[in-house]
Amino acid sequence: MLLTLTTTHRPGTDLGHLLVKHPDRVQSFELPAGTAHVLYPEADEQRCTAALLVEIDPLRLGGGRGRRQAAAPDSFTLGQYVNDRPYAASSLLSSALAKVFRSALRGESRGRPELAATPIPLEVRVPVLRCRGGAELAVRVFAPLGWTVTATPIPLDETYPEWGDSRYVELTLAGTLRVADALNHLYVLLPVLDDAKHYWVAPDEVDKLLRAGAGWLADHPERSLITRRYLAHRRALAGEALARLAELRLADEPPADDSVDPAGPTEETDKKRASLAVRRRDAVLAALRASGAGRVLDLGCGGGALLTALVADRRFTEIVGTDVSSQALTLAARRLRLDRLPERQRDRIRLWQSALTYRDDRLRGYDAAVLMEVVEHVDPPRLPALEDAVFGHARPGTVVVTTPNAEYNVRYEGLGAGRFRHADHRFEWSRAEFAAWVDRVSTTHGYTATISGVGDEDPEVGAPTQLAVLTCGETDDRKEETSA
Template sequence: MLLTLTTTHRPATDLGHLLVKHPDRTHAFDVPVGTAHVFYPHADEARCTAALLLDVDPAKLAAARGRGRGRQPTATPESFTLGRYVNDRPYAASSLLASALSRVYRSALRGESRDRPELAATSIPLEIRVPVLRCRGGAEVATRLFGPLGWTVTATAITLDEQHPQWGESRYVDLTLTGTLRVADALNHLYVMLPVLDDAKHYWVAPDEVDKLLRVGAGWLAGHPERGLIVRRYLAHRRALAGQALERLAAQCPTDEPGLEDGAEDRPAQAPRASLAARRREAVHAALVEAGAQRVLDLGCGGGALLATLIGDRRFTEIVGTDVSTQALGLAARRIRLDRLPERQRNRVTLHQSALTYRDERLRGYDAAVLMEVIEHLDPPRLPALEDAVFGYARPATVVLTTPNVEHNVRYEGLAAGAFRHSDHRFEWTRAEFAEWVDRIGATYGYSAVVRGVGDDDPQVGAPTQLAVFTRT
């Protein structure tokens, strides 16, 4: 199976520095299912192409399958006895190629380059070609997955037999991606999407795959419109792991749109159960309505899920979203379709880049402010700065704040003991710790407060989310 990566950035041969593979040599690496080769079919100042060729050894592949026998949760091309030796794995790009990618381009995946660190952090023109890609769902699914990531996608279905076109199309596509991205981002996209399109991972999916997926998908997976499909397939349709991953992604950039669930069109429609992220937004919205707020701040708005809810309620006459990340603000603008809103609606909404640990004059004088799943992303020594900026300086009449209840984490299957729900969380509080903090904030800054839970209330460990409503006295 073959994958090529081409750039026309000058000098193009700097691609060798980014991949840590010299263009004048061939490189070979042992991998569990065979040998991975890297070579450069073309390399000059104007254009450079690096090729990754995975030579699969059927005996090694059969041995690898034998070691995982009885544990693979999804059907694969090798699931029947003869299929362990006669299958498409040596020829069609699949999860095997993603594993080789991580072995061969390890430094490049992390965005590291000792010789060209500035270039590693720079978006450059790239073209990726996978001439034979196993793609469940066809070319249309490949376009849905790569298109939102900034790629121009050319995916052509491969016919079963050119001499007999009446036989129709195969399960394979010829994929070409063109775009201007960092090499690290391009490789991380491939690392996730190759097994997603394959939808038949060749290895056992353990709970630590959730952390791996969120780490590799940092910065793009949370806001992807097909994140549900990506998560379910990447985690081999293990419902508990997929649920945990989606919950953690929702904290970064929650959306209401589940990804396409394979076979869903064949099943009778059922009333979906609201996710915790959706129930959080409902609880925050209800608290704002109860407070009679009209001019509202969404502090740390992320991808704009709450903004979308607030825009739909005409009681809120002015809505301001802030975030320290310009990327998050861009996601929020796209989510709420800011450029397409009617003028009257558009005039109600403002997006600001702002850090919550600094006083910002633009945020003073509002009826209410929301901090939804925000404070746990700050290092504890930075919390006093946020407290001063929000409660001491901006001083909205009402503050609605949510944060995880760490006691409830034991109810999340696959979450290791002592681990937080999200890799970026700096802390998670017990109910007693949160109550103590709420009391201190009220006494220090002149607010009264009530605390309640959001989500199913467990008699032993409480609700998964803690919510406090502060009212200025």
């Protein structure tokens, strides 16, 4: 069985760094049922193709002790050895991906760490894929992930077209994605389309599915089908996986104040929510980079949306996420895949339960802190306690704060007067009110501040999100005190 991955990113040979496989060598890897080979049919500045060729030994596949014979769809004994498994992509190819490209699946690259976090043009080709559900199902599972999908049914016999199509397709995917995302999509979805596993599906397969599906499976329109098929239709395991995915969806949704539509979400409002959430996160990251911070606190981190972006940037050498909710921290750990990260990466990250209205000595001495869509969830009488705990006691060198702009609410259809964007908001500030709060905090605690907007600027009511960057006026003294 064969899979090729091609890029036109320049220089094309960077693909070798991303896959951690040198383009000038053929490398082979032993598998439980055969051998996998990695080679590069082409590798130059303009274009590079990596090929994964898996040779299956039918004797080893059929004779493995304790192995579930899902690999042999035929019930008779000879069917364990005479079948399509050595030739059609299936869970065997998925397992080979996991073994051969282990670092690439995790998004790691020592040679090109910044490129590993960057989407690049990719084309994936699987010449023969057993697809239970036909070409249409291949489109349904890959297209929502950003792929342009070409799934061509393979005829039973080209000489006799009247015999119709076989159960196999030739699959081509094209898109601009991270290599890690592309490999994780294939790892999960190849056995899903085949709808069979060559090994016994144990409870630990739920964790494997959620790790590989992090960041995309929870919101996939076919997540139920994908989950059931990946877990070999084992009802208890599929139920557990779907329940955990539902938790992740709640934690990972863009905050409800990004778009308000009491009548229910629409395609247009969903796009606006996602767009503003991404732009706000990008604005916060830009502010942190401009500050030169290396050690960063994400205060009120929730399900870990910002933490994921911080981890992807190696300039942030120590990252701490705090939240008062232990469940939120559990979801953040799952999203970050902490149990799967190498030790050096894992050592950069801390998750602590902490309430922002109480002083916490663990939070002192950091370069920067983020309060992203947090302050509006605090009861106004408790704000002075938050200000003292963050700006007075913890006293990071830079604090980045974002909060909704109440004036912009009139631009949300269906949001009546006096209503907040989220049921848990205790207040929402106008631009003048936010500026007054920032000025008071800066004056009281010795910070200087700048205020800007995030999102499309409306000439009358401003931008939907307000952002302030507060910089400590005594950074050098604070650093000396901390080091002492």
